Amino acid sequence: MLYRFRLGAMKVREEYQIALEISPTPLMMVSRDGRIVLSNKRLNALFGYGEGELRNQLVDVLVPSEIKDFHPELREAFFEVPTNRSMGTGRDLFGARKDGEMIPVEIGLDPVEQDGEALVMVSVLDIRARKQGEAKIRQAIDAASSAMVMIDENGKIELVNELTQILFGYAPGELIGESIEKLVPERYRRKHTVYRMSYQNSRDRRSMGVGRNLFGLSKHGSEFPVEIGLNPIDGQEGGLVMATIIDISQRKQHEERIQQTNEELLRLNTELSEFAYSASHDLKAPLSSISGILQFCESDLEAGNFDEVRENLGRVRQLASRLAGRIEDMLALARTDNVDDGWQDLDLADSVAEIWQVLRTKMSSAIELTTAFGHTDPIRTVPARFSIVLENILSNAIKYRDQSKPNSTVHIETWDDDGVLKISVRDNGIGIPAEHHADIFKLFKRVANTDEPGSGLGLALVQKNVLRLKGEIIVQSTGDGTTFTIALPQVREETRVGGVESRVEIA
Amino acid sequence: MTTIPVVIIDDDKVDRYIVQRIVQESDIEAKVIEYKAGDEFLEVLSDSKKRAAEIGTAPPPMLVLLDVNMPRMNGFEVLDSISRELGESDPDYMVVMMFTSSNHAEDKAKAFSYSFVKDYVVKPLTRERLQDVIAKHYS
Numbered sequence: 222m223l224y225r226f227r228l229g230a231m232k233v234r235e236e237y238q239i240a241l242e243i244s245p246t247p248l249m250m251v252s253r254d255g256r257i258v259l260s261n262k263r264l265n266a267l268f269g270y271g272e273g274e275l276r277n278q279l280v281d282v283l284v285p286s287e288i289k290d291f292h293p294e295l296r297e298a299f300f301e302v303p304t305n306r307s308m309g310t311g312r313d314l315f316g317a318r319k320d321g322e323m324i325p326v327e328i329g330l331d332p333v334e335q336d337g338e339a340l341v342m343v344s345v346l347d348i349r350a351r352k353q354g355e356a357k358i359r360q361a362i363d364a365a366s367s368a369m370v371m372i373d374e375n376g377k378i379e380l381v382n383e384l385t386q387i388l389f390g391y392a393p394g395e396l397i398g399e400s401i402e403k404l405v406p407e408r409y410r411r412k413h414t415v416y417r418m419s420y421q422n423s424r425d426r427r428s429m430g431v432g433r434n435l436f437g438l439s440k441h442g443s444e445f446p447v448e449i450g451l452n453p454i455d456g457q458e459g460g461l462v463m464a465t466i467i468d469i470s471q472r473k474q475h476e477e478r479i480q481q482t483n484e485e486l487l488r489l490n491t492e493l494s495e496f497a498y499s500a501s502h503d504l505k506a507p508l509s510s511i512s513g514i515l516q517f518c519e520s521d522l523e524a525g526n527f528d529e530v531r532e533n534l535g536r537v538r539q540l541a542s543r544l545a546g547r548i549e550d551m552l553a554l555a556r557t558d559n560v561d562d563g564w565q566d567l568d569l570a571d572s573v574a575e576i577w578q579v580l581r582t583k584m585s586s587a588i589e590l591t592t593a594f595g596h597t598d599p600i601r602t603v604p605a606r607f608s609i610v611l612e613n614i615l616s617n618a619i620k621y622r623d624q625s626k627p628n629s630t631v632h633i634e635t636w637d638d639d640g641v642l643k644i645s646v647r648d649n650g651i652g653i654p655a656e657h658h659a660d661i662f663k664l665f666k667r668v669a670n671t672d673e674p675g676s677g678l679g680l681a682l683v684q685k686n687v688l689r690l691k692g693e694i695i696v697q698s699t700g701d702g703t704t705f706t707i708a709l710p711q712v713r714e715e716t717r718v719g720g721v722e723s724r725v726e727i728a
Numbered sequence: 729m730t731t732i733p734v735v736i737i738d739d740d741k742v743d744r745y746i747v748q749r750i751v752q753e754s755d756i757e758a759k760v761i762e763y764k765a766g767d768e769f770l771e772v773l774s775d776s777k778k779r780a781a782e783i784g785t786a787p788p789p790m791l792v793l794l795d796v797n798m799p800r801m802n803g804f805e806v807l808d809s810i811s812r813e814l815g816e817s818d819p820d821y822m823v824v825m826m827f828t829s830s831n832h833a834e835d836k837a838k839a840f841s842y843s844f845v846k847d848y849v850v851k852p853l854t855r856e857r858l859q860d861v862i863a864k865h866y867s
Contacts, residue, residue: 502797502830506740506851509829513746513852520753536742657800667799 303332374460566599595636766806
């Protein structure tokens with residue numbers, strides 16, 4: 222009986238053997254104690270063994286070394302409750318070839334019983350090609366220039382590419398299984414959940430939130446503007462959506478910069494047309510008057526009124542020189558932007574003396590200039606700009622002197638105010654009413670009633686140059702006179718030898 | 729023969745002289761009153777209105793030549809003040825003529841938006857131009 226049984230058993234095994242050999246799948250049969258009872262040619266070939274080489278070997282020779290130690294235990298557990306199942310669900314499995322190469326595999330286990338002996342039929346699938354395919358897809362999405370996030374129908378993250386991790390600041394794998402709302406700023410989360418669920422009804426390929434500004438939230442809490450494309454993926458699992466996310470921070474910055482430049486250009490354009498309007502008017506006015514007077518000269522010449530002609534020609538000459546002065550001022554203003562900003566040492570006391578000397582020749586009556594210099598020469602400035610400033614302030618003091626006062630005076634005072642050179646120019650002239658203080662530095666703005674109108678550019682020119690000297694100018698004025706105070710920071714280059722000493726000297 | 733006063737408001741001495749002389753040489757028997765600034769004129773206007781009201785007569789008629797580009801108060805600011813001064817009353821007695829070297833279309837349109845601005849003269853004023861205006865408004 223026993224013999225027959227054995228014989229029968231052998232026969233069954235042979236039948237298995239035939240079945241195994243014709244199967245396209247690498248197969249083997251393993252006993253409870255881990256011995257390989259049977260293996261087909263395909264399995265032998267997969268692991269690099271010859272015919273019969275594996276028989277009676279422990280199955281652990283096919284197991285990677287790091288698993289070997291606890292594999293017998295796992296095997297024992299299987300035999301306790303034998304079921305048809307895949308091995309190592311959720312884990313990546315590898316088989317060890319005879320030459321030591323590890324190959325990715327998928328393993329199926331089917332319990333079989335033979336003559337009361339529990340055995341297991343093991344099918345081993347070579348998944349190298351599939352793994353390569355997956356790796357290729359992975360490389361492809363990692364190479365994409367936008368962040369890609371795949372979510373399931375419940376908004377759970379299934380897959381992200383490398384750029385997503387970089388953009389949102391997460392470690393590899395950290396986002397898998399998380400809710401997509403984790404990448405959405407707190408204040409939009411509730412709405413986003415609703416949008417996401419309604420998207421599942423349409424599942425169309427489109428951009429997210431057209432017309433709205435979208436933001437992403439990084440792991441460390443910072444927000445950045447994004448553009449998001451939605452692509453439904455209709456596979457077996459159903460409900461999958463691939464979102465492509467592009468960080469548009471830079472584009473937004475560029476847009477803002479362009480916006481700023483546009484506003485600046487618009488402002489300059491308005492300024493320019495105002496300038497053109499005022500300039501054309503101010504240049505035309507003296508010419509109109511000249512033409513008006515010349516019509517009298519014509520009739521006076523015919524009538525022989527030569528005295529009248531002489532007087533009117535004097536008026537024409539005055540008007541012509543006023544016009545020339547205005548053109549000079551406009552050119553000076555236009556040139557202000559082109560003055561070479563060469564900072565040099567300048568002797569302030571000498572400069573004041575020179576300017577006063579020139580202005581003096583144009584004065585109809587003597588004006589007394591007094592000075593109280595509390596600074597230390599030389600000062601550091603752009604001489605061309607400094608002269609324009611002082612010249613205009615002083616010539617205004619002369620021009621707007623108060624004829625009703627017996628003496629006209631101009632007093633210049635200087636002092637050092639913690640590295641800032643302060644210059645005040647005080648006159649006892651007609652003064653400027655308080656309501657005009659805000660206007661006096663504006664282009665073409667004249668506030669004085671005078672028979673010798675200026676160009677309205679002098680103080681605009683002064684302010685422009687003071688600003689170029691990184692300074693400030695303020696005006697104080699009463700009926701008793703006007704005081705302009707100019708603050709000029711004394712910029713000393715750090716590299717200049719003795720720079721510190723100079724600063725101390727000034728103080 | 730017309731005897732209405734001609735008021736010239738202009739900060740420019742030469743331009744005031746030009747008007748003086750043109751009026752002198754025309755066959756208009758008019759007195760030219762000069763103002764260097766708008767506020768000086770407005771003060772007088774207000775006074776004469778008050779005086780006229782006191783004695784129960786209409787304010788005297790006048791032809792006003794008003795410059796646009798003046799320091800402190802420009803021509804349009806003067807127009808605003810005149811407008812306030814006149815109030816609802818029909819300013820038949822006052823004809824304002826803008827008198828400027830600007831022939832800017834916007835300035836022109838702005839000036840004519842005031843009902844009492846009847847003319848707009850681009851400097852220089854000529855005899856013919858002044859006679860036209862007088863004929864148009866006072867014949």
